[in-house]
Amino acid sequence: MTNVKRLAAIAAAAFALGSVGAQTHDARAQAKTFKIGFLYPVTGVFAAPGKYMQEGLELYLKEHNNTLGGMKVEVDVADDQGNPSVGLTQIRKLVEQDHVDVVFGPLSAAVGSAIVPYIEQHKVAAVYPIVSSDDITQRTPSDYIVRTEWTSSQPTHVLGDYAYKTLKYRKVATIAYDFSFGWESLGGFVDTFQRDGGKVTKQVWTPLVTSDYSPFLSALPRDVDAVMCSYSGAAAVNFVKQYKAFGLKMPLICQGNTTDESTLQDTPDAAGMVTALQYTAALKSPANDKFVAAYTKAYGHEPSYYAEGTYVGAQYLDRGLAAVKGNSGDAVAFVKAMRAVRITDAPRGPVHLDDRGNPVQNIYIRRVEKQGSQLQNVVVQTYPNVSQFWTYNPAEYLKQPVYDRTHPACNACGG
Amino acid sequence: MSVRTRWAIAAATGLIVALLLPRLGVPTFYISLLTQTWIFAIVAMSLDLLVGFTGLVNFSQAALFGVGAYTVAIGATRFHITGFAEVIVLGIVAAVLTAALFGLVALRSEGVGFIIMTIALNEIVWGLAYQWVSVSGGDNGITGIVRPHVGPFDVSANTGYYYVCLAFFVLALALLLIVVRSPFGLVLKGVRETPRRMLALGYNVWLYRYLALMLSAGFAGMAGVLFAWYNQFVGPVTLSLDQTTQILIMVILGGIGTLYGQLFGAFVVVFLSNELSAVTQRWEMILGLVYFAVVMYAPGGLVALVPRLWARLRGRRAALATEEP
Numbered sequence: 001m002t003n004v005k006r007l008a009a010i011a012a013a014a015f016a017l018g019s020v021g022a023q024t025h026d027a028r029a030q031a032k033t034f035k036i037g038f039l040y041p042v043t044g045v046f047a048a049p050g051k052y053m054q055e056g057l058e059l060y061l062k063e064h065n066n067t068l069g070g071m072k073v074e075v076d077v078a079d080d081q082g083n084p085s086v087g088l089t090q091i092r093k094l095v096e097q098d099h100v101d102v103v104f105g106p107l108s109a110a111v112g113s114a115i116v117p118y119i120e121q122h123k124v125a126a127v128y129p130i131v132s133s134d135d136i137t138q139r140t141p142s143d144y145i146v147r148t149e150w151t152s153s154q155p156t157h158v159l160g161d162y163a164y165k166t167l168k169y170r171k172v173a174t175i176a177y178d179f180s181f182g183w184e185s186l187g188g189f190v191d192t193f194q195r196d197g198g199k200v201t202k203q204v205w206t207p208l209v210t211s212d213y214s215p216f217l218s219a220l221p222r223d224v225d226a227v228m229c230s231y232s233g234a235a236a237v238n239f240v241k242q243y244k245a246f247g248l249k250m251p252l253i254c255q256g257n258t259t260d261e262s263t264l265q266d267t268p269d270a271a272g273m274v275t276a277l278q279y280t281a282a283l284k285s286p287a288n289d290k291f292v293a294a295y296t297k298a299y300g301h302e303p304s305y306y307a308e309g310t311y312v313g314a315q316y317l318d319r320g321l322a323a324v325k326g327n328s329g330d331a332v333a334f335v336k337a338m339r340a341v342r343i344t345d346a347p348r349g350p351v352h353l354d355d356r357g358n359p360v361q362n363i364y365i366r367r368v369e370k371q372g373s374q375l376q377n378v379v380v381q382t383y384p385n386v387s388q389f390w391t392y393n394p395a396e397y398l399k400q401p402v403y404d405r406t407h408p409a410c411n412a413c414g415g
Numbered sequence: 416m417s418v419r420t421r422w423a424i425a426a427a428t429g430l431i432v433a434l435l436l437p438r439l440g441v442p443t444f445y446i447s448l449l450t451q452t453w454i455f456a457i458v459a460m461s462l463d464l465l466v467g468f469t470g471l472v473n474f475s476q477a478a479l480f481g482v483g484a485y486t487v488a489i490g491a492t493r494f495h496i497t498g499f500a501e502v503i504v505l506g507i508v509a510a511v512l513t514a515a516l517f518g519l520v521a522l523r524s525e526g527v528g529f530i531i532m533t534i535a536l537n538e539i540v541w542g543l544a545y546q547w548v549s550v551s552g553g554d555n556g557i558t559g560i561v562r563p564h565v566g567p568f569d570v571s572a573n574t575g576y577y578y579v580c581l582a583f584f585v586l587a588l589a590l591l592l593i594v595v596r597s598p599f600g601l602v603l604k605g606v607r608e609t610p611r612r613m614l615a616l617g618y619n620v621w622l623y624r625y626l627a628l629m630l631s632a633g634f635a636g637m638a639g640v641l642f643a644w645y646n647q648f649v650g651p652v653t654l655s656l657d658q659t660t661q662i663l664i665m666v667i668l669g670g671i672g673t674l675y676g677q678l679f680g681a682f683v684v685v686f687l688s689n690e691l692s693a694v695t696q697r698w699e700m701i702l703g704l705v706y707f708a709v710v711m712y713a714p715g716g717l718v719a720l721v722p723r724l725w726a727r728l729r730g731r732r733a734a735l736a737t738e739e740p
Contacts (some may be wrong), residue, residue: 042696043692043696043698079692083652085646086689089447089689092443093444096442096443096447097443097444113558114646114648114650117648179546208545404548
């Protein structure tokens with residue numbers, strides 16, 4: 001008897017699995033819904049920022065009655081776990097199984113790079129609301145991808161210039177993650193800071209997974225005006241805490257994600273840090289006030305740049321879909337239409353895309369200040385309409401290799 | 416029916432079903448998951464040769480797998496080596512050479528020492544892939560790998576490639592079964608059980624372990640090549656310690672020391688992780704419970720369950736038969 005029961009249970013499970021498959025087919029039959037394949041890390045190391053992506057998209061859809069460009073929207077979620085191989089499997093599922101009209105995501109740069117050939121082979125339109133790897137809109141752009149957030153070096157170009165001209169720093173050391181996001185973040189800073197006349201005397205790189213920063217902190221020289229850094233998530237919390245605990249007195253200036261709202265309240269030592277990014281929840285503007293109020297009401301915490309980036313990504317999808325009147329079938333034309341969209345009232349400020357598909361937008365220099373019981377990234381200066389190429393000539397900029405560990409070379413290391 | 420014919424029938428049926436699946440209207444997404452299953456089954460079997468037959472718990476299997484995969488990527492993007500046969504051979508050679516180096520270091524110790532050494536070796540190779548950006552593309556990996564034609568066949572579509580991987584799986588299984596049943600395989604088992612006695616009998620235990628490691632690497636490298644073509648992408652995750660653990664879990668789930676059991680281990684891990692993650696965020700917990708259940712209640716792995724259930728069913732039928740008259 002128990003065997004019969006077991007068999008029945010197995011049969012029921014098989015049936016349930018089968019009906020899941022059947023449902024997706026039924027859904028496809030209903031005409032005129034626009035299917036978003038939402039690829040983001042639901043689980044894994046990036047799950048925490050991934051949650052903000054999910055909230056950003058959800059909020060936009062809720063505010064717009066679940067329609068984009070006049071079409072009813074259906075969201076198919078796929079979990080890339082922050083792992084490129086899984087991302088590839090999941091995008092196959094979204095495209096081949098669920099027949100989505102657009103791939104929306106991911107978060108991890110590694111996943112973002114890995115799925116590019118697939119996107120091009122299958123001619124699917126994709127919106128990258130978060131991924132910041134420079135070359136996706138620089139040396140190897142794709143006609144199938146719209147990037148709506150930033151390049152890693154876009155805010156730090158500004159920060160390098162600000163550090164030299166306004167903060168009057170002359171000698172700086174750097175410390176960051178030892179992988180492409182860290183290199184690109186610092187590359188932008190070192191490039192503009194050195195061209196202005198500043199000296200970078202030491203560059204320290206820390207492994208991606210580091211729990212004890214002290215050996216790296218002791219490698220930092222003390223006779224510098226400031227230390228430039230780039231971290232995110234739990235690493236940012238850890239790094240800033242240990243920097244202060246180590247008794248280092250040099251001011252910290254960092255890539256904006258180091259003091260991102262998703263971890264800011266867990267980083268009490270961050271007060272006084274100066275960072276640069278294209279967004280801050282503390283930005284005072286009617287559009288942002290409205291966004292922050294709605295977001296905080298819905299989720300009980302402030303939006304981070306992950307949330308705002310995804311929200312703006314949805315805004316691009318919305319306007320682009322309206323521009324092609326719902327005919328998203330021709331991916332290249334759809335992407336072109338999205339790239340032509342100009343948003344004047346995004347929470348972060350006015351945004352338009354350059355001819356390689358990267359946002360031209362305000363970069364905010366922010367200082368972490370305590371307001372009431374909450375830490376805030378308060379805007380101290382706005383650089384309007386910053387392109388990914390800063391003030392350089394794009395053609396000449398692109399002849400340089402992408403920023404990495406050794407490029408641009410620091411001009412005063414070992415000296 | 417003898418056990419042997421029963422196995423032959425089961426294997427033949429399985430093969431026919433596997434051959435027919437793409438023709439039966441199975442969605443391409445599942446075909447690609449099955450393709451992944453064949454590939455991981457090969458690398459899991461290669462690890463089983465070490466864990467199950469030689470008594471070496473090798474934590475650097477992902478590195479050997481990854482070396483095969485990176486050989487494809489680097490060969491294709493920097494040296495324009497794209498021929499099917501030559502890349503397969505190159506990938507296998509690269510993995511075997513890596514294992515030859517690993518063995519010189521790791522086989523100085525046994526047991527826990529060997530595990531620690533192989534973990535370290537795996538991390539070294541992972542570190543190279545992660546940081547030697549000019550060669551490996553760093554954490555962004557290498558994209559733009561194109562699947563070559565196999566003889567006259569274009570396998571750029573998933574279905575074609577499914578058959579390629581199936582063929583390699585069958586080949587690998589057959590070769591490994593021959594190896595473990597050969598005198599060489601018997602020596603390996605001896606080395607696993609009582610290395611000291613084997614030493615006393617005059618066998619060079621170190622050499623047998625070294626050879627087994629290189630042989631295993633050949634299959635792991637082959638699977639790596641197939642995986643690189645499958646994903647058309649290679650990144651450091653391919654040779655991470657996480658990947659090693661996943662392969663080891665496939666071996667344990669499938670049944671240590673069975674070889675063919677690895678197919679079931681790979682199947683369960685590939686399908687559960689991809690299907691469950693669509694349904695629940697807690698899929699890793701469920702996967703964990705499955706491992707737990709298998710280790711607790713079916714220590715021989717999933718394949719050990721089949722004969723057990725079969726025996727119970729038969730026992731019942733036999734009992735019924737005696738009751739009937």
